[in-house]
Amino acid sequence: MQGYKMPNEFLWGGAVAAHQLEGAWNEDGKGMSVADVMTVGSAEKPREITDGVLPGKNYPNHSAIDFYHHYKEDIKLFAEMGFKAFRTSIAWTRIFPNGDELEPNEKGLEFYDKLFDECHKYGIEPVVTLSHFEIPFHIVKEYGGFTNRKTIDFFVRFAKVCFDRYKDKVKYWMTFNEIDNQSSFDNDFLMATNSGILFTPGMTDREKEAAMYQAAHYEFVASALAVKEGRKINPNFQIGCMINYSPVRPLTPSSDDVLLADKFEQRRDFFSDVQVNGEYPKEVEAYIERNGFRPDITEEDKIVLKEGTVDYVGFSYYQSTTVSSEKVKPDELSELSEAIAKNPTLERSAWGWEIDPEGLRISLNHLTDRYHKPLFIVENGLGAYDKVEDDGSVHDEYRIDYLRSHIAQMEKAVALDGVDLMGYLPWGPIDLVSAGTGQMDKRYGFIYVNKNDAGEGDLSRSKKDSFYWYKKVIASNGEDL
């Protein structure tokens, strides 16, 4: 398929997160993170979050794909595909094992020195997320995660240490991964991963929602303070926010459905609104007030938010969202997922995620209109079951189809709609542990890793058909799809 050429400096590559591929969960002084207490689940069964690491449970992130010891081999494969950029995160617990120490763990810092050096060896630009679902479990247990103002200081200390150490190796940063996921505040997994919150049994929805607005506020302040510190350390840093973007549409043309879609969007975009504009949007301010949530927001916080706005908007795109006022009336919207209806025009993945390539072009246009900032697609992709043939090959044409159709829409947004896009980093260029289900068999990779949900396999790496296809896309700078 014929595509449009992207600008010369366009960052083609891929994206991962430390806890989903590194393994080595307790090596070289690493502490226990919230990801280390999550068991394996499936499309039907949610992951269990246990109280510490318990015997007899399967915790897939503990060993993952052992990138900690395989990173040289893996980066070499990324280089072979022609990657210009590689997004990963720094595991907070490698640097501050408990989170509240004053001094960092040197061994942890050394690992990322080696990793970033390895990237630069091939001219690959690291793109780094500071907090990607990896908050230290000690902060969760002892401080209540981000419901506690003290956690701001722990995060900012961590951010400063990373900025200082890697100031000449990393230019592109993001503060909190998919900070807006917590808008689904009754989802235990998303609250634990976003904000380090474990709800006590019997907590009401109102209490959960109040906790979410408090935690989100402290994350905004932590993010803004980090941005300010980062600029002092290296004025050339580009520091972005990171949201899980999903354009919202009404199921029918009724005014109630349209208003509901608008309310949904306002409540969901609130997170990036604050990080880009440095202030709360009117609708959410009114909503918080009307519901009496009373988060602790000081005058000093407001100044910090204004001073620490982000340089770009990083986002993941997997699917669009369709809402119906048959599910919830616009004025009664609180937990967002309650409003979601199935879109009858779209196909779904084996995990029920709706496939909507045009939604990516719509997203790029919406975000440009809303924020007037450079955008960066830092996740996109299809989780699928792969079949390994007798000769070891994987014919993943479904993955190629998904990515091709999305890239084609992305290219239209750049070439026809004038969107300022920094790059495209599809999720999981190498198979890794799924965040949502903990599975290995929910695969995104161009590179197959021999390991399954039960943890069996020799971890050997091999190239899928999509590997050769993506290599060609990058070599042609997007023209040859």
Ligand code: P53
């Ligand atoms: P998995 C929920 C909804 C959308 C994206 O997801 C999400 C999640 C959390 O599962 O996560 C992002 O692995 C996230 C990655 C994650 C990826 O999407 O559940 O930033 O860590 O792996 C894909 O299929």
